[in-house]
Amino acid sequence: MRFPRLAARIIAALTLLTTASHGYEVEQQMHYPSTQDGTVLRIISTADLNVFEPILLAFQDMHPSVAVDYVVVETADLMHAIYAEGASFDLAISSAMDLQTKLANDGFAQDYTSPATQALPDWARWRNQVFAFTQEPAVLVVSDDFFGTEHPPTNRDELIALLRESPERFRGRIGTYDVRRSGFGYLMATQDSRNSEAYWRLMEVMGRLEAELYCCSGEMIRDVASGNLALAYNVLGSYATSQLAITDGFRIIELSDYVNVMLRTALIPVTAENVADAQAMIDFLTMLETRPDLIAASNLPSIAQETFRANTALRPIRFGPGLLVFLDQLKRAAFLRNWEDSLLQN
Amino acid sequence: MTATKMHPTASIRQNLFYQLAGVAAILSFAFFLIVRGVAEQAAEMTQDGILSASATAIADALRSEGGAVVLDLPYSALSMLGTLNEDRVFYRIYTDQQTLTGYPDLPLPDERPRRGEPVFETHEFRGDEVRAVSVMRPVGASGAARNVIVTVAQTRLGLEATSRTITTTATGVAAGFFLAATGLSLWAASAALAPIERLTSAVARRGPYDLRPVTADTPTELVPLVDALNSFMTRLRASLSRTEDFIAEAAHRVRTPLATVRTQAEVTHRKLNKPEHRLAIREMIRAIDESSRSAGQMLDHAMVKFRTDTLASDQLDMRALIDEVCDRLGATADLKDIDIIRDLPDDPIPIHGDGILLQATLQNLLDNAIKYSPEDSRITVSVTPNDALWVSITDEGRGFGDADLTRLKTRYTRGANVGDIVGSGLGLTIADEVASAHGGRIDIKPNENGAGACVSLVLPRE
Incomplete structure (x- = not known):
């Protein structure tokens, strides 16, 4: 059972990777055949295969007749595929709330209402089109090697003070997202700029210390764990947690002034062909909290209102037209200009 | 009416x-x-x-x-x-x-x-x-x-x-408002009409001879109507009393002179010797009798017509009524040596009805019986209290012959074999009308014990 399935997957992956001819770049693609004849659910997603595979397999256990086609792309490519190319997918899963919001706002998403979606907190869905199924904080990751017994900073002011105190220690050894390349990094940076004046000061300081810029959380975590970096700012918490399970050498710090919490969301594009299975998948995802095994396997924290009551520094990013603001071309250009002025001082 | x-x-x-x-x-x-x-x-x-x-x-x-x-x-x-x-x-x-x-x-x-x-x-x-x-x-x-x-x-x-x-809420509120207002309308309509109902029942409760002005509480709007009604009743009362007076007066005025003429005729009859003269006078007396009886019955009939419109419901004793009528006609019967046998119970027979009319009925029936009975015969007045009250007058006369029994009760119709006897044909009509007014009837059948007829006034028991 397992073996032919795996073989089929590998063959499918190889063939599809070589024949990709879209205006967007497919990073990974996997076909999960159904054990019975049935339908195909085509998912375009920004979540890596190894993160999402347990969820897809669990979904197939419940819906054995559904084959799943899973395409992994960058957030911007997902937007491009659906917004510009009108690519037909049954489900779009993205960590870029702003882009998902724009898809829904501009009429690229379908309505869906079910008991499962109604059970979501108000802040975890928008227009009955965008449904959040994880809440993932942006965290500070610090190297055990570097800090040793020293207390790492607990808020942004302490971080700024620490960086200013000993610039030589940190020069070239701090990392953050290159917001020009990463949708998640851009979303976190723009939300930071709204939340606190400290953000631009921090960027100034990091720019002066020749911060390393990364495309992805994984690489930042790797470099922090190996001791190449002293710390990395705005790392995706769920990735950090999953890495901590297999490597050590770093610590995860949720800053106490505020922590932006990104909601990973799913929506059904208007071009979807297999709407019924897409809706089943949305129900499955929004009820993720009832499957602790999947949460553990994927390290995707499910939507849980209690988390925000327990830690008031956690701030879920709010859905709404406000998220369109930083997608405005003038606004984006101005923001990136500011960001570059701060971070790329050399 | x-x-x-x-x-x-x-x-x-x-x-x-x-x-x-x-x-x-x-x-x-x-x-x-x-x-x-x-x-x-x-x-x-x-x-x-x-x-x-x-x-x-x-x-x-x-x-x-x-x-x-x-x-x-x-x-x-x-x-x-x-x-x-x-x-x-x-x-x-x-x-x-x-x-x-x-x-x-x-x-x-x-x-x-x-x-x-x-x-x-x-x-x-x-x-x-x-x-x-x-x-x-x-x-x-x-x-x-x-x-x-x-x-x-x-x-x-x-x-x-x-x-x-908003539309749903407004619809709900408007519907509720409408229902409440409709309920209140129902109540208001009833409340507004309550005085009219009071007035109506005050008028409807009245007895047939109660023609006093209406004095119940009257809403202003109905005062003209009630005034008109009162004035109408005053006129009606006056008119009724005039009619009653007229009937009584007419009966008196007709009967009295006829009685005088008859007396004079009889006196003359006795004085006359020539048989042809005596015959002529007897014919005259016969004619006077006929006129007198006819006048009396016509007035009785008018009285019956008048009274049955507004029938009185007095507490009466049928036995006393029968006794009175028998006493009154006793003299007439004696003239023909007719024996009136009263087959009556000892106790009073209570009955509701119009005393004057019932008396007139019994009088007409008994008078008929006397009239058509041969001399030296018997008339039995009996009362049979069954499910209905039967007052039967049985004579030994000639009966009704072959006449259609149902037609006898219509006005001016007489039996088939009465040519030689004075009669107007009104007696049974009066009796039948009175019986009907009281919810009863007149029953006519031959005498079961030989010749003659049995005429009964049948009244429902209360």
Whole structure:
């Protein structure tokens, strides 16, 4: 059972990777055949295969007749595929709330209402089109090697003070997202700029210390764990947690002034062909909290209102037209200009 | 009374109720329209207000940098549009024939907004109806300032949902108002008509001879009607009493002279010797008797007609009535040596009815029996209390011959074998009318014990 399935997957992956001819770049693609004849659910997603595979397999256990086609792309490519190319997918899963919001706002998403979606907190869905199924904080990751017994900073002011105190220690050894390349990094940076004046000061300081810029959380975590970096700012918490399970050498710090919490969301594009299975998948995802095994396997924290009551520094990013603001071309250009002025001082 | 048939038009209560309910329906509908209108206007004004605040915030953020128009889109300008609902938001910043930023396909306002005067429009955009506001602001140094148009649009799904809620609520409230008002109308209609019902029952409760003026509490509106009724009753009372007086007077005036003439005729008869003269006088006496009886019966009949219209219901004793009639006609019977046998119970026989009419009936029946009985015969008056009260008068006369028994009771019809006896044919008619008025009948059959007839007055027992 397992073996032919795996073989089929590998063959499918190889063939599809070589024949990709879209205006967007497919990073990974996997076909999960159904054990019975049935339908195909085509998912375009920004979540890596190894993160999402347990969820897809669990979904197939419940819906054995559904084959799943899973395409992994960058957030911007997902937007491009659906917004510009009108690519037909049954489900779009993205960590870029702003882009998902724009898809829904501009009429690229379908309505869906079910008991499962109604059970979501108000802040975890928008227009009955965008449904959040994880809440993932942006965290500070610090190297055990570097800090040793020293207390790492607990808020942004302490971080700024620490960086200013000993610039030589940190020069070239701090990392953050290159917001020009990463949708998640851009979303976190723009939300930071709204939340606190400290953000631009921090960027100034990091720019002066020749911060390393990364495309992805994984690489930042790797470099922090190996001791190449002293710390990395705005790392995706769920990735950090999953890495901590297999490597050590770093610590995860949720800053106490505020922590932006990104909601990973799913929506059904208007071009979807297999709407019924897409809706089943949305129900499955929004009820993720009832499957602790999947949460553990994927390290995707499910939507849980209690988390925000327990830690008031956690701030879920709010859905709404406000998220369109930083997608405005003038606004984006101005923001990136500011960001570059701060971070790329050399 | 053969009352002239009234033509009842629709009931006042019904009319009143329908009118009040109609008014309630109109008011409810007006209420519904007003509430919905006002609420929707308020909702629209709220959306317009937020849209125009958003557009103004964007316009205020416009600035000129090196001759170019620059915009730092304020986060709140769009996020405020998400506070009320989850409607889609579009915007467009337009200057110098080109779109600076936003949605290039969002239509520009038909009418160019002037400074400080936002233009509101509703139109279709990307498949939904949107409400759009446009404001204009010159940007740049005066002289070289460029006019920038900021358009912010939002779909109206939230507004429609609000509108649906308002409509539902307004419908519910209006329906409730209508139902309550209808219930109250029903009550009001009944309450308004209560005095009329009181008056009606006060008049309906009256006995047949109660012609006193109505004195019950009368609403002002009904005073003319009650006055007219009272005046009518006064006239009726006067007219009735005149009629009664006339009948009594007529009976007296007719009978008395006839009686005198008869007496004189008999005296003359005795004095005459020639048989042909005596025969002539006897014929005359016969004619006088006939006239007298006819007059009496016609007056009786008139009296019966008059009294049965408003039948009295007195507590009577049938036994006493029979005794009285037998006593009164005893002398007449004696003349023909007829023996009246009273086969009556010892106890009184209680009965409700019109004493005068019943007496007249019995008198006519007994008189008939005497008249048609041969000399030296017997008449039996008997009372049989069965399920009905039978007062039977049985004679040994000639019976009714072959006459149609049912026709006998019609006016001026007499038996087939009575040519030689004076009679008007009214006696049984009177008896039958009185019996009918009392809910009873006259039963005619041959005497079971030989010759003669048995005529019975049958009255229902109470």
